[in-house]
Amino acid sequence: MRYRHDEWPSALAIVIGVLLVGCDQPSMERQPKYETFEAAPGWPHGQSAREPVPGTIAHDDTLKPIPDTQPQELDAALLDRGQQRYDIFCSPCHDRTGHGNGMVVQRGFPAPPTFHSERLRNAPLQHVVDVITNGFGVMYPYRDRVPVEDRWAIAAYIQALQLSQHTSVDDLPPAQRSELERASTGDTRREGNQ
Amino acid sequence: MAPLFRPRTNALTVVFLVGVLALLVAISVIAYVVYRSPYQTDAGYAPEQPIPFSHQHHVGGLGIDCQYCHTSAETSDFAGIPPTRTCMTCHSQEWTNAEMLAPVRESLSHQEPLAWTRVHKLADYTYFSHRAHVNNGVGCESCHGRVDKMHMTVQRQPLTMEWCLECHRDPGSELRPQDKITSMGYSPEDDAIPGHELIDQYDINLDHLTECSSCHR
Structure with missing residues (x-):
């Protein structure tokens, strides 16, 4: 049988298609694209992750300056967030109560001052935010690890910690007060027995 | 003319056919076992690193939270290398x-x-998001194991699609309350809010979890 002249292109397409099936397909498992932090030979440091061009910010970042007062409403949720962030970033040195005897200090890091001194109790929140942002003494800056809102949340929580260590019995709600009295009489009894 | 096949050929034919069948089954079983074995899934993979960084020391010993270093776990798809x-x-x-x-x-x-040498590798057609998991009750431990006991960082789970789907089909048993996400050794059965309550609490849409496009885009 003779092919008609106009059948050749489709016949050729079928043959090419069949031949292509036999070719090595590029692996879909490792595609020619960069995943986060994937090495990129030929780029500076061999990194696909680029540093921002000086003088630019991320598209979803804010141009507003760092606020100099608490930018969020002070409520329990803010203190919870502050506590969570404080326990993550601050407690390794400052310990969970703010006395400055965290686990890293116990392993030899120079001890930070306690938050419960007269000076720091009277320091403005802004001071805490500044120290988190810029570091202080041997403490490194945390500006690239703790976002601005979290810095203010931590500052608020530190103030709550300070209050917890420097408050009079009269300021306690009745329930906590009776609990405290029960605990302290219990302590006296134990000491009396020794 | 002598017969083409001798009588014992009958028996040989049966043996041959059964043998071929058994061989096929054996090859399939072995292939399946190998495919699911750590040899293929890389479970147990603990590559040498530029520094022998010990999570056991920093997490287990010093009690440093995962997010101290992996700061973007809750805001980004990638947990972040410090x-x-x-x-x-x-x-x-x-x-x-x-x-x-x-x-x-x-x-x-x-x-x-x-x-650093990456330990947990997924295929490029799988889109895993840390943010989507840690903000919806899945703890670090569910996928990474007891990091606080690892001298060298090691891949504990097979990271196969079957393994992902086990949880995506029935996430209740792997969910934790929000303040226990980075805890190690948390037992969802013992000291927990029941899974179905957490599914409600996190407002998890179970139908969506097994859709192809949840992980493959």
């Missing part, structure tokens, strides 16, 4: 002359990042 400055936050004062930490100091002084 920059050298994070290491130096403590090691500017601690173990300052340790031979083991020489690469960290060189990295800082030359402004040259440390090249």
Whole structure:
């Protein structure tokens, strides 16, 4: 049988298609694209992750300056967030109560001052935010690890910690007060027995 | 003319056919076992790193939270590998002359990042998001195992699609309350809010979890 002249292109397409099936397909498992932090030979440091061009910010970042007062409403949720962030970033040195005897200090890091001194109790929140942002003494800056809102949340929580260590019995709600009295009489009894 | 086949050929034919069948089954079983074995899934993979960084020491021993270094776990698809400055936050004062930490100091002084070897690798057609998991009740431990007991970082789970789907079909048993996400050794059965309550609490849409496009885009 003779092919008609106009059948050749489709016949050729079928043959090419069949031949292509036999070719090595590029692996879909490792595609020619960069995943986060994937090495990129030929780029500076061999990194696909680029540093921002000086003088630019991320598209979803804010141009507003760092606020100099608490930018969020002070409520329990803010203190919870502050506590969570404080326990993550601050407690390794400052310990969970703010006395400055965290686990890293116990392993030899120079001890930070306690938050419960007269000076720091009277320091403005802004001071805490500044120290988190810029570091202080041997403490490194945390500006690239703790976002601005979290810095203010931590500052608020530190103030709550300070209050917890420097408050009079009269300021306690009745329930906590009776609990405290029960605990302290219990302590006296134990000491009396020794 | 003599017969073409001798009588015992009958028996041989049966043996041959059964043998071929058995061989096919054996090859399939072996292939399946190998395919699911750590040899193929990389479970147990613990590559050598530029510094023998011990999670056991930093997490188990010092009690440092995962997010101290992996800061973007709750805001980004990627949990984040800490920059050298994070290491130096403590090691500017601690173990300052340790031979083991020489690469960290060189990295800082030359402004040259440390090249860690990735342990948990997914295929490029799978889109995993840390943010989607840690903000919806899945703890680090569910996929990474007891990191607080690892001297060398090791892949504990097979990371196969079957393994992902086990949880995506029935996530209740792997969910934790929000304040226990980075805890190690948390037991969802013993000290927990029941899974179905957490599914409601996190407002998890179970139908969506097994849709192809949830992980493949």
